Amino acid sequence: MSQLTVKSLFEGRKGFRHDDQPRLGVLVTNLGTPDAPTTPALRRYLHEFLWDPRVVEAPRWIWWLILNGIVLRTRPKKSAAAYREVWTEEGSPLLIIGRKQTRGILERLQSRLQGPVVAELAMRYGNPSIASGLRRLRDQGAERIVVLPLYPQYSGSTTGSTFDAVADELKRWRWVPEFRFIGQYHDDERYIEALAASIREHWAEHGRGEKLLFSFHGTPRRYLLDGDPYHCQCQKTARLVAERLELSDEAWQVTFQSLFGKEVWLQPYTDATVEQLARSGLKTLDVICPGFSADCLETLEEIEGENAEIFQEHGGDKLRYIKALNDRDDHLEMLAGLVHEHSQGWPEAGGPARTLRDPQATQERARALGSDV
């Protein structure tokens, strides 16, 4: 009699053994970056990115026409040129720094935790994908997973979208892991102190600018009006840092950068503010971008490049960009601490080895029962 074979609908873990020690898995994620600073690579990347309804929240068919008819015909070439300005021999800054951050977080967790821990870097768009990162964690034996999106301020367009990608992958797994998701850390003491320390160090080296601008990536204003907490969280981060540095109200300001499309975005805009400050006679301006945990196109090309030029063109002397927290020790310490805290309550933060009285006998019994694990 022929046997009916049914294809599995759900994916199992490879190489499972009863005497494996369950591990804690950490998925460190960021936005993503193209594979190369070329027009075709940008077209692929922007297509995936801009087709995400969390990013562009518009009626699908209208947006399909605009995206495919206009945006993907013009923007990839322009963006590729911008990426070439920040690209290094090792690749995109966001990816290189992301790898260092992941390694640094893992090392710090290994010395804090008793149980075994593994970590992977994943990108919401492009490579390495969130699906591949989660599978690598699973196949290394991670049965409990903490997801750390490197976005200090929660936005549906970034953090929310990361959750979607994680859920899309996990719902295809046979054995769904226990799971925790870090939504935001915009007011975490250690994050605020790391930002303040980086500003103090910048001042010690270059002297104090006449004003400090906190520039955050923008979103359409509509997202705020529809309940996205991002704008409030950006304001709170900046206020806490300003308080820690004991700045007067005139000494700092919050702005939003990286506009896209024709809609009204969060205001005031960074470029218009930089221009207006230069026109008003300001000579030195310090700019920090606390929403970017790693330097990338938006900080290096847009702030350190474009906005520095705008400042000079309109009478300013020097716009000094204060680097992202990247792989600074205090940053990695706070991120490892955050993961550690979110793993509390799990057995030995990873889980004790499944204790088998006689591992070999157990494996043999399992095999005799028709299981190959």
Ligand SMILES: C=CC1=C(C)c2cc3[nH]c(cc4nc(cc5[nH]c(cc1n2)c(C)c5CCC(=O)O)C(CCC(=O)O)=C4C)c(C)c3C=C
């Ligand atoms: C189209 C709408 C966009 C929204 C909404 C948006 C929100 C958003 N983005 C970041 C962080 C980053 N964005 C980066 C690049 C980037 N962002 C958009 C568009 C939106 N972002 C585009 C089209 C691009 C690509 C570059 C370009 O063509 O201009 C990056 C840099 C990635 C890199 O490779 O270096 C980051 C980081 C946040 C935090 C955010 C909302 C809060």
Ligand SMILES: [Fe+2]
């Ligand atoms: Fe963006």
Ligand SMILES: [Fe+2]
């Ligand atoms: Fe930009």
